[in-house]
Amino acid sequence: MDFTFSAGALELRNKVARFVESEVIPLEPRDGRPLVTGALRALREKSRSQGLWAPQLPRELGGQGLELPDVCPVFEAAGRSLLGPVALGCAAPDEGNAHLLLLAAGETQRERYLKPLARGDIRSAFAMTEPAPGAGSDPTMMRTRARREGGAWVIDGKKWFATGAAGAAFVIVAAVTEPGAGPKGAMTLFIVDAGTPGLRVTREVPILGGGTPGGHCEIEIEGCRVGDEQVLGRVGEGYALMQARLGPARLTHCMRWIGAAERALEIAARRAREREAFGRPLAEHQAVAWMLADSAIDLHASRLMVHEAAWRLSRGEKARLETSLCKVFVAEAVNRVIDRAIQVCGALGITDQLPLAHFFQEARAFRIYDGPSEVHRMVIARKVLKGS
Ligand SMILES: Cc1cc2nc3c(=O)[nH]c(=O)nc-3n(C[C@H](O)[C@H](O)[C@H](O)COP(=O)(O)OP(=O)(O)OC[C@H]3O[C@@H](n4cnc5c(N)ncnc54)[C@H](O)[C@@H]3O)c2cc1C
Known part of the structure; x- marks a missing residue:
């Protein structure tokens, strides 16, 4: 593979880095x-x-037109602040939803949903996860149903953790349309406008951290009627489309988080140079220096893994194994790097004088969303066992 980024991407990365530093x-x-x-x-x-x-x-669509591998350094620069991606129109879940609409939306849907979403005029949400006993780690446990009635679809179910749903202009709802057709062939995605009778965002679930616009919401769906024009992609294609959304979305999460973790490491290194204990700078205590080294190793490996998986996706590969490898490693590495940065900074690390406590709170969920680490390990182990 080619490890070089295009000149345009590097220029944009530098501009984004300056913007995040001075404005964000x-x-x-x-x-x-x-x-x-x-x-x-x-x-x-x-x-x-x-x-x-x-x-x-x-x-x-008003964007900068980067290919996925070139997105890596730019998203990393944006992610140095958790506010950066929101300011630059590349935050989850809108970024992943726009990608999904690009893949699957018809002409009218592009005009009505994708274009205003791309401009940042509206927000969106994606509702797959359900409270137990419904779909979570295992989407095939989905209980939300959509049935045909009088030439329309009627959706019933309950969702939660739909990020950004409070105030979103539309929610992409995953529902089973053909129970018994086999788990992967039975789901369909529907674009449901906010205010459609029968769909109610009932509350924002309070969570650890939680600075996302529109929160992480519970949604009740009862007798919600939508027409055929609200089907995203084809009927029965929902599972495949969710996977197509999640592949790149997992990587873009990794890219943004690598930026935040890199900033955490820089903060720790600065503190280690400046703060003294036992007659010398913290950096001269080997236990501290090694924490910084371990974080640099974690970040270097994370970058290379993400870049490689992005390169595969951009060549049209599904890269299911590589995106899972990235999701596990980077989510856990980022948590380690932020945790070590706090340790190096001592009590200062958990004050509001540094962004580390906020990063720490927000990063924990990264090991759960877009597939918990254990589920990705299961996918990886299956490949390993198949090959042995
Ligand atoms: C901040 C945040 C934002 C989110 N945003 C969205 C969103 O916008 N839209 C959406 O639809 N969902 C969203 N989610 C939900 C997320 O996708 C789910 O939390 C995730 O899929 C796991 O499902 P669950 O929470 O129901 O965990 P469960 O399925 O209950 O699993 C609990 C735990 O069991 C373990 N486990 C599960 N399966 C296995 C296995 N095969 N092997 C070993 N261990 C296993 C894992 O440790 C897992 O963490 C979000 C979640 C968070 C935390």
């Missing part, structure tokens, strides 16, 4: 709350006017 970090809320709407709108306008908006989207 000073506005970072340390209490983990989302930035107030007016300030966020102004920040987004600034990023747009500087040609930084939506690095991952095609130019005809």
